Amino acid sequence: MKPTLGASTLLDRLSHKRCDPDFLASLQLAAEARFVVLIGLKPVIVSNEARNEAAIRWFTPADLRRLELSDQDVLFLGVDRQSGAGHFALSLTEHRASLVRGATEHLRPLVDLRTIATQGIMSESEVALIGKAKSLAAWHDTARCCGHCGGVTTVKDGGWKRKCWACGHQFFPRIxxxxxxxxxxxxxxxxxxxxxxxxxxxxxxxxxxxxxxxxxxxxxxxxxxxxxxxxxxxxxxxxxxxxxxxxxxxxxxxxxxxxxxxxxxxxxxxxxxxxxxxxxxxxxxxxxxxxxxxxxxxxxxxxxxxxxxxxxxxxx
Ligand SMILES: [Zn+2]
CATH class of the missing domain: 3.90.79.10 (Nucleoside Triphosphate Pyrophosphohydrolase)
Structure with missing residues (x-):
């Protein structure tokens, strides 16, 4: 009865720990941290030769350094229920991604989530996880300024809140x-x-x-x-x-x-x-x-x- 794009059970969201910046920083800096990269809101994936099976391409902190990608303002998705490793999303514009050396080799293939879900080529839990990351990243793309005073908002709580630098008003992901x-x-x-x-x-x-x-x-x-x-x-x-x-x-x-x-x-x-x-x-x-x-x-x-x-x- 449950449709495919349901709530992902792949990670523990640890929502009560998002407001602890030291905790998030320790997860993010650990070698076992993993990052899904979205470019223009499309995930970087790995797929087989026949292109009928796909999975999220998880990047390590070392991968991000090699590609000179900043891990500032990454979005906290949760921790692996077994290993406790922190999982994050890094959302880039297509222009930013085009400036990465070796982008065509390392930041491909990119496939739109709707296509992935329609084709049924990825596990349901990974599809749902990308959906969560994409929704959150799409909100950030349109929430950079405060609706009250026009000031710049900054990312808080691992990406689950934005706060106006000028007036202090808080904004939460849109649903x-x-x-x-x-x-x-x-x-x-x-x-x-x-x-x-x-x-x-x-x-x-x-x-x-x-x-x-x-x-x-x-x-x-x-x-x-x-x-x-x-x-x-x-x-x-x-x-x-x-x-x-x-x-x-x-x-x-x-x-x-x-x-x-x-x-x-x-x-x-x-x-x-x-x-x-x-x-x-x-x-x-x-x-x-x-x-x-x-x-x-x-x-x-x-x-x-x-x-x-x-x-x-x-x-x-
Ligand atoms: Zn404001």
Whole structure:
């Protein structure tokens, strides 16, 4: 049931130790420290010749020195649960990386996380770890100045906080909550094709939660706005961090009466009711009209699969 890009269990985050700069410095300076390098938010990886298996390319402190890469402002990801070794992310712009001597040899291959997750070529725990690093790094890229006074903010707590140098205001990593819902009458569900989707792809509908809303309200509002349906009961199914750039997907089933759909053409190109047999063929990539649904890296896939499975949460 849990989608691929869930919370990584690979490292212990040690969140209660992030505010101890001496502790972080000792981890960072140790020979066993490891660094994942992101360039333009894409991770440096290692892959086999066939390019169907990949893993994070972990850099040692000696590697960083050899490449003349500063380990200032690295992001603390956590410690290895067995060895206790500190693991960090180092985020570089493409321009900075291009100035590294031997970049093409040492800082390649670079593969976008969405591609890695879609292709299923890396372990789920490493994919999730890159997602965490990427989300955090993406926030830093847009949080360099204080929204109150315009002063420069500096990195604190191993990258889990920024503080304004001038007024002292503190800023924390951004997470955007999104409701993603399988609208169902108990026997069928609604899947939609949005104008920007690839041809033939249908998925569950989704939308950002607005200030002042709870999850149920956001689900009902989105279902009405996008599909024109009145939702009754809302049940929570699962969540997924979605690092594009820093969303949290909250997966729900939204029960409604069967009936015609009144879609919002700005958001939805086409929406249809699908029964469980239809959904089985969609998941198997065998739909007679060539329609398909997102792969198992997406929470939509988990929601559709749960609907096909017909568990208690999916029944009225
Ligand atoms: Zn300020």
């Amino acid at each position: 955007d909550p999104v409701v993603i819902m399988l609208v169902s009458d108990g026997e069928r569900c609604v899947l939609a094709h949005e104008p920007h989707f690839p041809e033939g792809m249908f998925s569950t509908i989704a939308g950002f939660i607005e200030p002042g809303e709870d999850v149920d309200h956001a689900v009902r509002r989105e279902a009405f706005e996008e599909l024109g349906v009145d939702v009754g009961e809302v049940r929570y199914l699962t969540t997924q961090p979605w690092p594009f750039p820093h969303s949290l997907m909250i997966g729900c089933v939204a029960f409604t009466q069967s009936g015609p759909l009144k879609t919002d053409p700005a958001e939805i190109a086409e929406a249809r009711w699908f029964d469980r047999d239809d959904c089985r063929t969609l998941l198997a990539g065998a739909h007679p009209e060539g329609l398909w649904v997102p792969g198992r890296q997406a929470i939509a896939h988990s929601l559709i699969k749960a609907f096909v499975g017909g568990g208690a949460l999916l029944k009225i």
